[in-house]
Amino acid sequence: MRTALTERLGIEFPIFAFSHCRDVVAAVTNAGGFGVLGAVAYSPExxxxxxxxxxxxxxxxxxxxDVLVPGKLDARGTRVADLVPAEHRAFLDDLLRRYGVPAPPGATGEAADEFAGRVTASGATGLVEVALKHPIGLIASALGPPPAHMVELAREAGVPVAALVGTVEHALRQVEAGADLIVAQGTEAGGHTGEVSTMVLVPQVVDAVGPVPVLAAGGIADGRQVAAALALGAQGVWCGSVWLTTEEAETPPVVKRKLLAASSLDTVRSRSRTGKPARQLRSAWTEEWDRSPASPGPLGMPLQLLLAEGAMRAVNPAAERGEPGAVDLAGYYVGQVVGQLDRVRPARDVVYDLVRGYGEAVDRLAGLAEPDAAESEPDTAD
Structure with a gap:
């Protein structure tokens, strides 16, 4: 599984693992892949x-x-939580009451303001500055073109910049903004996605931005899908969902059980969690925000993210206690490959299974290319 990117980054396998869990990142890196820590969950400290x-x-x-840079939010002199409309606060309070979940402490206080500040351009830059003090090999911008200052900081540190995209147009803008690596993420991926499938998107992006390397993301959970991604021209794969049911994952146990029981039809692209379309497990939370006649509709990012993350501080512990309403509301970002996630494994084993499955797929394809032995023998008749 050697590609130009494995040589450039000094890794054994072109398998990039996005996770909010440090244990997953370390396990994948130690197994020969490339772990990528999602930074939005953390303060700089x-x-x-x-x-x-x-x-x-x-x-x-x-x-x-990986940092989240959703765009501009001018909240100078204003508590971010105060920007949430009263009708959205009221809807959330009523939703939690109907599902028997106590109001989350601190959901709209100083902690919430600090969290919201991380998903602004200035907040993301602060996280980048912290990250570059460590011997990282890549910095990724998850939404929108990386800010110029972020690119400058990375360039000074000799760290390549990656950017996630869902269309060819976005990929071209990312390269123009200074991205060194493009992650072409299809609609079947978990988290923020566009509407184009991985099979269609990857070759178009490869053709559009070459020689800039491309990683394929979305719908990749076994070695056959890794082989398909490389056949489409990608130099590696970017995976997120497959790590959610590993032993090391930060996924709340109740959500992990829901993921293991889910089919590929149990995900939905919804703005209910972040304010931007993000694929996640279908739940009472997504149904209430997206389909209830009483819903005021999700806010934009980061305000909807503020509401949702504040609520989940109460929902997840209540779900772990077995409270039915909270279990119904609990969910997480996950792609359509959730239908392939049927057991808990160490992250290391997931890496090795991806590599093994890739090899088997390549061998099978090579066999299809070999001529039939009988047909390959010269005709010596006469």
Whole structure:
């Protein structure tokens, strides 16, 4: 599984693992892949501590950091939580009451403001500055073109910049903004996605941005799908959902059980969690925000993200206690490959299974290309 990108980054396998869990990142990196830590869950101080832990675990092997840059939010002099309309607060309060979940403490206080600040351009830049103090091998921008200052900081540190895209047009804008690596993410992926499938998107992006390397994302959970991605011209794969049911994953146990029981039809692209279309497990939360006649509709990012993450601070513990309403509301970002996630495994084993399955797929394809032995023998008649 050697590609130009494995040589460039000094990794054994072109398998990139996005996760909010440091344990998954370290396990994948130590198995020969490339772990990427989602930084949005952390304050700068927390991120520094998490990266220091990873540094100690991986022994100099490369890993990356992903930041969320949703765009502009001018809230100077204003508490971000105060920008949430009263009707949305009222709807959320009523929703939690109807499902028997106590109101989440601190959902609209200082902690919420601090969280919301991380998903602004300035907040993301602060996380990037922390990340670049560590020996990371990649910085990724998850939404929109990377800010110029972020690219400048990465360039000065000699760290390549990756960017996630859902269309060819977005890919071209990302390259123009300075991205060194494009992650072409199809609509079947978990989290923020567009409407174009991976099979269609990847070759179009490869053709449009070459020689800039491309990773394929969306619908990749076994080696056959890795082989397909490389056949489409990608130099590697970017996976997220497949790590959610690993032993190391940060996924709340109740959500992990729901993921293991779900089919590929049990996901939905919904704005209910972040304010932008994000594929996630279908749940009472998505149904209430997207389909209830009483819903005021999701807010934009980061305000909807603020509401949702605040609510989940109460929903997840209540779900773990077995409270039925909370179990119905609980969910997480996941792609359509959830239908392939049927057991809990160490992240290391997932990496090795991806590699093994890739090899088997390539061998099978090579066999199809070989001429039939009888047909290949020369005709010596006469």
């Amino acid at each position: 927390q991120l520094d501590a998490e990266l220091s832990w990873i540094d100690a675990q991986v022994g100099g092997r490369p890993y990356g950091v």
